[in-house]
Amino acid sequence: MKKLLLLLLVGCFACGQNIKTELWKKPWKATWITYAENSANAYNLVGLKDYGVYRFQRKVPLLAKPAKCIIHVSGDNRYKLYVNGTWVSAGPARGDLYFWNFETLDIAPYLKAGENKVEALVWNEGKGKSEAQISYATGFILQADEETFEAFNTNVGWEVSKNRGISPLAVRVPGYYVAGAGELQDYAKGWSPFISAKSLGPGLTKGAAIDSRGWMLYPSAIPAMELKSQRFAAIRKGEGDLIHGSPLVIMANSSMDIWVDQGELTNAYPQLIFSGGKEAKIGLTYAEGLYEKKPLSTTTKNGNHKGNRNEIENKYWLGRKDSLIADGGAHTFETMTYRTFRYVRLTIKTEAEDLTLHDFKSVFTGFPFQAKASLKTNNPLIPQLLDVGFRTARLCAMETYMDCPYYEQLQYIGDARIQALVSLYYAGDERLVRQALDHMDHSRIAEGITLSRYPTDLHQQIPTFSLWYIGMLHDYLRYGKEPSFLKNKLAGMRGILDYFARFEGTDGTLQNIPYWTFSDWVNAWPRGIAPVGPSGRSSVLDFQYIWVLQNAAELERYFGYPEMAARYEAKVKALKPVLQKLYWDAGRGLYADTEVHDKYSQHANSLAILAGMPASGVADKLLVEKDLAPASIYFKYYLHLALTKAGKGNDYMTWLDKWKENIDMGLTTWAETSDISTSRSDCHAWGSSPNIEFFRIVLGVDSDAPAFGKVKIEPHLGELSQAEGIVPHPQGEIQVSYKPGSASITLPGTISGSFVWQGKKYPLKAGKNLLTIPR
Numbered sequence: 001m002k003k004l005l006l007l008l009l010v011g012c013f014a015c016g017q018n019i020k021t022e023l024w025k026k027p028w029k030a031t032w033i034t035y036a037e038n039s040a041n042a043y044n045l046v047g048l049k050d051y052g053v054y055r056f057q058r059k060v061p062l063l064a065k066p067a068k069c070i071i072h073v074s075g076d077n078r079y080k081l082y083v084n085g086t087w088v089s090a091g092p093a094r095g096d097l098y099f100w101n102f103e104t105l106d107i108a109p110y111l112k113a114g115e116n117k118v119e120a121l122v123w124n125e126g127k128g129k130s131e132a133q134i135s136y137a138t139g140f141i142l143q144a145d146e147e148t149f150e151a152f153n154t155n156v157g158w159e160v161s162k163n164r165g166i167s168p169l170a171v172r173v174p175g176y177y178v179a180g181a182g183e184l185q186d187y188a189k190g191w192s193p194f195i196s197a198k199s200l201g202p203g204l205t206k207g208a209a210i211d212s213r214g215w216m217l218y219p220s221a222i223p224a225m226e227l228k229s230q231r232f233a234a235i236r237k238g239e240g241d242l243i244h245g246s247p248l249v250i251m252a253n254s255s256m257d258i259w260v261d262q263g264e265l266t267n268a269y270p271q272l273i274f275s276g277g278k279e280a281k282i283g284l285t286y287a288e289g290l291y292e293k294k295p296l297s298t299t300t301k302n303g304n305h306k307g308n309r310n311e312i313e314n315k316y317w318l319g320r321k322d323s324l325i326a327d328g329g330a331h332t333f334e335t336m337t338y339r340t341f342r343y344v345r346l347t348i349k350t351e352a353e354d355l356t357l358h359d360f361k362s363v364f365t366g367f368p369f370q371a372k373a374s375l376k377t378n379n380p381l382i383p384q385l386l387d388v389g390f391r392t393a394r395l396c397a398m399e400t401y402m403d404c405p406y407y408e409q410l411q412y413i414g415d416a417r418i419q420a421l422v423s424l425y426y427a428g429d430e431r432l433v434r435q436a437l438d439h440m441d442h443s444r445i446a447e448g449i450t451l452s453r454y455p456t457d458l459h460q461q462i463p464t465f466s467l468w469y470i471g472m473l474h475d476y477l478r479y480g481k482e483p484s485f486l487k488n489k490l491a492g493m494r495g496i497l498d499y500f501a502r503f504e505g506t507d508g509t510l511q512n513i514p515y516w517t518f519s520d521w522v523n524a525w526p527r528g529i530a531p532v533g534p535s536g537r538s539s540v541l542d543f544q545y546i547w548v549l550q551n552a553a554e555l556e557r558y559f560g561y562p563e564m565a566a567r568y569e570a571k572v573k574a575l576k577p578v579l580q581k582l583y584w585d586a587g588r589g590l591y592a593d594t595e596v597h598d599k600y601s602q603h604a605n606s607l608a609i610l611a612g613m614p615a616s617g618v619a620d621k622l623l624v625e626k627d628l629a630p631a632s633i634y635f636k637y638y639l640h641l642a643l644t645k646a647g648k649g650n651d652y653m654t655w656l657d658k659w660k661e662n663i664d665m666g667l668t669t670w671a672e673t674s675d676i677s678t679s680r681s682d683c684h685a686w687g688s689s690p691n692i693e694f695f696r697i698v699l700g701v702d703s704d705a706p707a708f709g710k711v712k713i714e715p716h717l718g719e720l721s722q723a724e725g726i727v728p729h730p731q732g733e734i735q736v737s738y739k740p741g742s743a744s745i746t747l748p749g750t751i752s753g754s755f756v757w758q759g760k761k762y763p764l765k766a767g768k769n770l771l772t773i774p775r
Helices: 006-012 021-025 042-047 147-152 381-395 413-427 431-442 463-479 483-501 539-558 562-583 602-610 618-622 636-645 649-655 657-664 690-698
Strands: 031-034 052-062 070-076 078-083 086-091 100-106 114-124 139-144 159-162 166-169 182-186 198-202 217-219 226-230 234-237 248-250 255-276 281-287 320-325 328-334 339-349 355-366 374-377 701-703 710-713 723-729 732-739 742-747 752-757 760-764 767-772
Touching: 052 147, 070 086, 070 114, 070 217, 086 100, 114 139, 139 147, 166 320, 226 255, 255 281, 255 381, 339 355, 374 381, 374 690, 381 413, 381 657, 381 690, 413 431, 413 463, 413 690, 413 723, 431 463, 431 483, 463 483, 463 539, 483 539, 539 562, 539 602, 562 602, 602 618, 602 636, 618 636, 636 649, 636 690, 649 690, 690 701, 690 723, 710 732, 742 752, 752 767
Parallel strands: 100 217, 182 320, 710 752
Antiparallel strands: 031 139, 031 198, 052 114, 052 159, 070 078, 070 100, 070 139, 078 086, 078 114, 166 182, 226 355, 234 255, 248 355, 255 328, 255 339, 255 355, 281 320, 281 339, 374 723, 701 710, 723 732, 732 742, 742 767, 752 760
């Protein structure tokens, strides 16, 4: 299992997702298999849910190397598949029991004439698993696509062994952490003898399942994760040059402490190669950044200060940890799941024998996004902002979008909306977008709304995120390649809006919405909930609601339901004067957060602009009125949309102070909150909105019809003297170039549209357009 063919993995993990009709409609000949000692009753094994790591194997003789050998494979919780010692697949992509993903791949390149060995490392993290991991029981399944290769099918002919030396290691970090335990590996205890695997019954797809017990197998819709070897950047404390492959000997009865810096945040499988050192203890601690030794005070209420992330002096470590106990042999330690880190601390304590560390490196992993957008200007800051933003978006995208890779790994709707637009605008890749919309639709509860995040084993409801899910549907209608994909989402959308309708007062406003009505992390808002007035009303919720109703009406009308569209539009028309009367403060020229006009926010006024409320002069006050509750790095996405809609887009470069502060503080990804020093997470993709805005606001490239069928280009260059860029489009790419007095715009395929400059509209045709424009 020591070979790792990274280039093959990238190309072959999911080289085909088609499944034969008989495998969809009938039970598989392959069975789910598991580990059990001294048990004769296979169907009592569903209780195997505790922590455990297992190795399944089968030896299959072949007369000749085949040209093709398609298999379908899955596991619970997770698996890594090896063929003749080469790692060829990992999964399954996270889903739920009704949509339990299996991967399809061709293992022919790894097979040979003669005996072939297929192995699977399968693990169940038990109670300490990631919150995003839904589970039924420990299990593994492999089904050959063709009967010719049915010898590979999992059944009692497979063998299984248990790792007796591994156990979970609890994680101690500040704040909410649900991303799984560390690993404690005692190599002396080793693996148990192989025994026959036990069957849990046949694999059943959704087309063959007759009840909801167990896994309903479903083909994964996404490709394999990227895997790429990488080296660390520097040793910041400690001896030797281990990170560049120079062996380091730690003498018997001694200790060593090595602080290693990746240079930037990463998601990766650490690989530590070592030998000797019987009973030596090796610790690996992973951190996004180190913590300052800063006492609490009246102004410092949070003691978890990180300060500048490039600095390590007078700082201490907190983080997820793996611990190893050597047995004197030679080993390569690689974590079962990836770790997120910029810094790794190696702590070593030897006993009576020297320990040799031969090498320390890692394998980067992530969804295989590629940057297809580009932007060239005379401003040197912009490439840096785009680079950090894309790195953030990549680290928050694995088999699902994630709010953060270190702490939660959960696909929240509020985060995912911005991530999805980054995927479309910057990578031109909608595979995770579509999967996210499916997941969110699958999460709906009986009351109608979605869960706030999904997949998840712990249900949480944030009704405002259900509204943003409708916003995501609308985004895909405008920017996605196949709007027809959305049609089966309309029933869920209507269910969400029916839920909100149940909490409308006699005047149509929303009142006393149950569950966690989170809007943004604002220090003055407990749990991120926008102010609510004595009647249970909130302008932040009401303005969000009527904006989303307009999105829903456009979706209904597109799919041929004008009556539903008219219903939503009538509700908006009736609500606008009610909201104007309730929340408009004529004296201040702003919308208040509640009907008593005691609090004000950038949020309420941004959403009022976006919802089409009368808003003359509001944008002029959004960035200057000091008592407005400020939008965080997350909600600035909506603030910037509103300011641009109000005609302020040429000021865009002046709105980026928070992102510049992140860079000045040594972050290589965007922090979760605007209080950078005390931010729990150093990597939250909801801060990557500049990777949308530089193209939609500055270059001005926007959709003007469903499926990006028409283009509206209205640049906001501000102080930039020139700019050129590329934006991916469902039919190819949009190319723009602006110079003083001229614009060059190339539209792909059959796309046409309009160009707007200084209030004047110019028609654009498919192909290249050369325009002379006023300076």
